[in-house]
Amino acid sequence: MRSFLLKRLPSGLVVLLAASFAVFLMLRLIPGDPATTLAGPDASPAAIAAIRARLGLDEPLAAQYLHWLGQVLTGDLGPSYAIGGQVSGLIGDGIAATAQLTLAALLLVVVLAVPVALLGASAGRRPWAGALRALTTGALAVPPFVTGVLLVGVFAVSLRLLPAGGYASLGDAPDLAVQYLALPALCLALPSAAILARYLQDGLERALAEDYVRTATALGVSRRRILWRHALPNALPSAVTVLGLQVGQLVAGAVVVERIFAWPGLGQLVEQGVQRRDYPVVQDLLLLVVAGYVTVQLLTDLAYSWLDPRVRAL
């Protein structure tokens, strides 16, 4: 296991380093100078120069990049330019909200996808197999902002069952938080659940066509036992890889879903940072998302090797 991790780690680190470089350069390409924006329209050149010096913007680019890398590695991210407060504080608040949303969505993805896949795989050529396929195609085809608006329209505006938007922390008021979470989490989870259900069902169907399944059937093993004990463990590894890829999609999708449901997470923070030219917030956040993505990929590979012993031997 450790050698497996050692082999995977370097390429992840290369991607991370390249991403930090790309993010840094990209933000320096933005037209407009944050010091000028910050100083206001009537500021004197001397005042702008002072702000530039205070923010370290007068240093050469290479020095600025190394300084930022040092900040990231020590965890001291410094103050934000425009939004106000320390960057680490802003990001911390954002993470708490986004983590609640994405974890709830991830849970929903698994809870929705696994039964659908098992049902679909055991349906064979029965008529409702087609209906299930149509259902997953539908869920896959509709973008989250469309489902989001539909969910708000039905559950918040017409039926008045759930709030249309807002946020409560799970720690402070669990019952309220669940009500606020329900719609955004569902909206975020649906496309990913459809993709996972598809892959898992394909995997199950392929496993059910294998010789060992025929042998088990001939030996009188029940259909249910074959599905759960023989087909599922063989279909699971590739499904976990798909789930790992979907985590990245969930975080990205959260940006839009947070906007629809007024959820104060990382998505809103990036959006604010981009619109107000807040370099530190945007570059730290983008790097954080990339780091999270790389970590999830690594964890996915680890989970794969745990579920499929053949990979471990490599």
Next chain:
Amino acid sequence: MTVLSVPFAGALRRPVRNRYVAGLLTWRGVSGLALVGLVALAGLLAPVLSGADPNAQGPEALAGPSGAHPLGTDDLGRDLLSRVLHGIGTDLTIILTAVPAGAVAGAALALLAGTSRAADLVVQRLFDLVLSFPGLILGLAVTAVLGPGRWPVVIVIALAEVPYFGRQLRAGVLVQREREYALAARVGGAGRARVLLRHVLPNAVDPLVVQGAVALSVGVFIEGALSFLGLGVRPPEPTLGSLISGAVAYLDTAPLLAAAPLGVTAALVLGFTLIAESLNRGVRG
């Protein structure tokens, strides 16, 4: 003699019909084509179907359907039907520019990767890099630099699709260039570039066609999402995404405002998805 002629006869009896066409002529393909065709036709005929200027504001805001405004008007008194129809046009021109651009760039990089090990390594890390900015995060990063607008949306969609096209083609090239026909071409004296472009490439493009249909639906999704974040095409030019995001505030008073663009967007994306699925089944045989 008879033994020798059997595989030959089999080769002659090969169905003449193209596999793509065969894939599209299933119920999935036909309904997908019908959905996309209908929406595209409506977009193309926008000036004929609705005489109203999509950006002209009128005195009646949020009016219901009437003779002058078949779908009613929006919060600024603009004709909804005309805005939806012109929105289709904007969306289609954006994704039909962006997706081919992404496909060509991805394919070019994949072919570059096919030339040497070093190039392969660099190109692969490049794809990893783009993929490590999941979906919209890439969009946010690009619009942070370029500002909102039509071209940034095109660039975001194209850039997001590059690694998907590139990886598919790279995998195909790796398989195909080891096949006997590629070897035969090399032995026959063809140069590396000729083998890659004339022999390997045509046999490795199948997955790209399917990927193209998927990319079109992703394009509609990205356009809408960027509009939702206020980073898409600048107002007042209508897009499907901006129409939906503008309608959210009036869900309880004027549901038609959201329903019309929602229906069109869903039909378009569903159509592309069905086409992609039918092509996929056709290619797999």
